[in-house]
Amino acid sequence: PIPTIPTIPPIDFAIISAIAPVRQALCTALNITDNDRRRKDNRTYWHTTIPLPNGQHYSLILAQAPDMANVDAALLAADTLNHWQPHAILMVGIAAATSRHQTLGDIILGKDIYYYDRGKVTSDGTLPEPVMYRPDATLWDRAINTPKTGFDIQATRPDGTDTFPTITPGVIASGEKVIANADFRDALVAQHRKIKAIEMEGYGVHAAAHQRHEPTRCLVI
Secondary structure: OOOOOOOOOOOOEEEEEOOHHHHHHHHHHOOOOHHHEEEEOOEEEEEEEEEOOOOOEEEEEEEEOOOOOHHHHHHHHHHHHHHHOOOEEEEOOOOEEOOOOOOOOOEEEEEEEEEOOOEEEEOOEEEEOOEEEOOOHHHHHHHHOOOOOOOOOOOOOOOOOOOOOOEEEEEEEEOOOOOOOHHHHHHHHOOOOOEEEEEOOHHHHHHHHHOOOOOOEEEEO
16 A cells, blocks of 8 residues: 655744754754655655644744755755745754854844845955845744743753753854854954854745745844
């Protein structure tokens, strides 16, 4: 007999990750297994539902990009939006810190996504042409009003401590480079005083969500 594929309810949230460790951590936290895989065209997704106290539930789809950076993230986000029509899309990933006050495991909420890589190269130097995306207002309201206590973190902190992670709203710089140079980092951070993190996929996901005929709510974490 042909196995029956469970009917998937309408998707509330799609979560995009760039690398396997992030997607695997999400699967572990949400009790998602290989049996929860769903395939559409050339994409593999993972589906789960999360029960809510009122007896209802959230329906989630997870997806992992084939490679890092904004192009792959944008293509995956566009396919995810077309395949599942989620009510909202989240980009969840690992970012570089911009301050010594930040520690491993802290959470940055993307108040703005600052795409710093655009510009014009001239004989006199590079003229920057940054692009900024702002998150959906409703997602932003819910995220910044998350209680600091009363819920459990479903993972061990990577620094080995029991300290509750800080949740900080701020600008997230997004580009195409893995930055391993302090001088470059400091010059980038000097462009916007509220940059709290640097990563490589948030702009692509925001662009895919924003440039639809009917834009989809988006937030980068």
